[in-house]
Amino acid sequence: MERLLVTGGAGFIGSNFVHHLMEHTDLRVTVLDKLTYAASKESLEGLPEDRVQLVVGDIAEAEVVDPLVAEHDAVVHYAAESHNDNSLHDPSPFIKTNILGTFTILEAVRKHEKRLHHVSTDEVYGDLELDDPKRFTEDTPYNPSSPYSASKAGSDHLVRAWVRSFGVQATVSNCSNNYGPWQHIEKFIPRQITNVIDGIRPKLYGSGENVRDWIHADDHSSAVLTILEKGRIGETYLIGADGEKNNLEVVQLILTLMGQPADAFDHVTDRAGHDLRYAIESGKLRQELGWSPQFQDFESGLADTIEWYQAHEDWWRPHKDAVEATYAEKGQ
The missing domain is CATH 3.40.50.720 (NAD(P)-binding Rossmann-like Domain)
Incomplete structure (x- = not known):
């Protein structure tokens, strides 16, 4: 090939x-x-x-x-x-x-x-x-x-x-x-990171109990x-990389890593049909093909991601106002 x-x-x-x-x-x-x-x-x-x-x-x-x-x-x-x-x-x-x-x-x-x-x-x-x-x-x-x-x-x-x-x-x-890098700021993690950079309180859907892997x-x-x-x-x-975290934990970790109080966020209207929890069993991939993840420390990977968005403001900045305006229309 x-x-x-x-x-x-x-x-x-x-x-x-x-x-x-x-x-x-x-x-x-x-x-x-x-x-x-x-x-x-x-x-x-x-x-x-x-x-x-x-x-x-x-x-x-x-x-x-x-x-x-x-x-x-x-x-x-x-x-x-x-x-x-x-x-x-x-x-x-x-x-x-x-x-x-x-x-x-x-x-x-x-x-x-x-x-x-x-x-x-x-x-x-x-x-x-x-x-x-x-x-x-x-x-x-x-x-x-x-x-x-x-x-x-x-x-x-x-x-x-x-x-x-x-x-x-x-x-x-x-x-x-x-x-990781290059993710559009409409998505959960980059949206919260860029909000904190802009001095805007992160937005948490509902109670924040929804879990993602x-x-x-x-x-x-x-x-x-x-x-x-x-x-x-x-x-x-x-x-999957055994990275289950609920949305509240992710927002709190972003705030902590960026030097803000862990409770400096706002609850907003939950998303329609918001799935509760995703969790991956990747044993087949690991056992049959010998694969394993390298970024097993979520906090370290998230810290690197925060640094990337801080260093690439010229990439996401032109889209930020429009993204926030769209979410604001939905109360989110």
Whole structure:
């Protein structure tokens, strides 16, 4: 494998993967990205131009996707609409990108007989009770609760159907919540960090008891690369780093790390259909493929993330007022 096509590679998780590839492999990478509001050319700046090429285009358009797939050895499919709140406001882009876009990718890899890895989310499983000792596994039934998670569930089912019906050489991964550099400030952790930088009190949905299983984006990247290289065709692997924290704990830790009182936040209106708890059991990935996370100390990883947003204000600053205005309209 010499040439890799990465869809959504200018977004948060995708761009972190491209950076990871540049550091740990000799691959040449083409990024296919529509460059919507959540992606940016800046996330790929500084990478070697002889190894990374950006193509601006839509994964739902076969005339864009087909020739790119033909000239690459494999595809890693990150591209997706991913913000739950946006899916509640207007589900249509989620259906087009996450379902139709994945269909388009699948037809291209089927035609050209290329390897595919499809990146998905733990949100397809719904949620767990706060006191439930269980975690999500590869055998957990799908139970999506939002247009976003439903569209991702649909895309996962398409991949598995194309493997079974057409022999497509594909794997699937479902990952827990990512944090790290280049994440759009509409998302939970960067929103709170940039609020504190601006002297604005962080905003906490409801009581803050909702639990997420946090993983650093670089650990997600190393897991995806491991699956691409070693994963068994047709298999699904769950990616997690044992990082369960409730939202209250995360906000308090951000405040503490940034030198503020741990109670200097405001409770705001909870999000509609807000899932209670996500928790990943990644034993299959660790035992079968030998993967393990490097950022096992959430506090240290969060401190590095805070420093990144402090140092890259020129990147997020132009979007801050609009993001806060949108949340303010919803009482959040």
